[in-house]
Amino acid sequence: MTMPGWLSAVAQALFWIVATAFTMRWLARSRQQARRAADLDRLQQPRSMLALxxxxxxxxxxxxxxxxxxxxxxxxxxxxxxxxxxxxxxxxLVADYVNGRHAVREAGMDIGRPSGRRLSFGWDEVEQIRYAKSAGWFRIALRSGEVARVSSMLMGLPAFADQVLRHVPAARIEADALKMLSEAARGKLPGIWG
Structure with a gap:
């Protein structure tokens, strides 16, 4: 017995919706894995991104x-x-897992990009911080004209949020980003659906 064409299409669509929902939930939960004390000031993709x-x-x-x-x-x-x-x-995704590791310090950040290029800056160099909801990252504009992006998928986001809130004046952080950083500092991470 074969399924009617429309029912087959509905079943396939339902399968992909459920599979995507489970994958996104798995990715979101993998950000909250327990970490060693030495890694708390490091931001990096969870292993689930390497697997994906x-x-x-x-x-x-x-x-x-x-x-x-x-x-x-x-x-x-x-x-x-x-x-x-x-x-x-x-x-x-593999290159970002391998090279896209960031270090957060009292003085500033060291950003790793998927290409392997690194960017270091002090908190006093930050001109503006925005949150791009559709892309799922914090966009950090520097006085030099460089732009750094910190993904909301990274493990260690609370440490990043805490340092930003302590060292970057609130006037340089857009309202949406300020709210998300405040929540992230308390452990409530941004959603990954955009």
Whole structure:
């Protein structure tokens, strides 16, 4: 007995909605893992991001390999470009896990970027802090013109929030960001749905 077409479409959509909800919940909870005292002033992606990036890379490369080995007439160059994009996104998650580690100190921050480039600055150099809800990060504009971004997915966000609230004047922090930093300092992390 086969399912009607509309029921099959509804079942598939429901599966992806539930799978996405469980994945996002897993990612959000992984930010709150217990950490060693020596790591409390460090911000880094949880291991779940490494797992997601690695699994995604293997999956998307596998899909492209399968369609190369067993070609299909309906597959076009756009198909491969789409999966190359997904592979690059997955590799970005891996690079961010490896290189995107930040240190928070009384004097300022040391930011690591996925490219491996580092940026250090003092709290007195901060010109403005905003929270970009759609991207899920705090955007720190510096007097030098550089911009640093701190993801809300990072473990150690309460230490970051505490240092910002203690060292950056409230006039330089936008109201939404100030509210989220105050909550993060108390342990209530921003949602990851945007």
């Amino acid at each position: 990036g690695s699994a995604g890379t293997v999956l998307w490369v596998g899909v492209m390999a399968a369609f190369t080995i067993w070609p299909d007439d309906t597959v076009s160059v756009w198909f491969y470009l789409f999966f190359v994009g997904l592979t690059l996104l997955s590799l970005f």
